[in-house]
Amino acid sequence: MPIPEFVKALVEKKLAEYCEAKIHPSVRDKLKLLFRFKGNSVELYEKRPYFRQTGEWVESPVAKFRYNQTVHEWTLYYRDRNCRWHIFDLVKPDKSFENLLKEVEKDSTGIFWG
Numbered sequence: 001m002p003i004p005e006f007v008k009a010l011v012e013k014k015l016a017e018y019c020e021a022k023i024h025p026s027v028r029d030k031l032k033l034l035f036r037f038k039g040n041s042v043e044l045y046e047k048r049p050y051f052r053q054t055g056e057w058v059e060s061p062v063a064k065f066r067y068n069q070t071v072h073e074w075t076l077y078y079r080d081r082n083c084r085w086h087i088f089d090l091v092k093p094d095k096s097f098e099n100l101l102k103e104v105e106k107d108s109t110g111i112f113w114g
Helices: 005-022 097-106
Strands: 032-038 041-049 057-068 073-079 085-087
Touching (some): 005 032, 005 041, 005 097, 057 097, 073 097
Antiparallel strands (some): 041 057, 057 073
């Protein structure tokens, strides 16, 4: 089930602010932090120029947030080296999207930002 529009609008605003603040203007031609919605989730990812071909960009997933409309909670996921998503079980699902975004920023394990 897709994310309700009012919830999506709030998350979109928070992520746009986060992405804007995270990447310094001087490197935005070399690094982009973006997000996309799909169904009941939103994925945060980086884009960098591909080193072998000019004009090509490579995407690297950072985190995924999945919304459970039944309980109105967000769950945080990380992606492994085999491109599979897993629940980041060091934090519980939370009604506040912002709390999970703070966990991504804090990155206590190095799993999101390396």
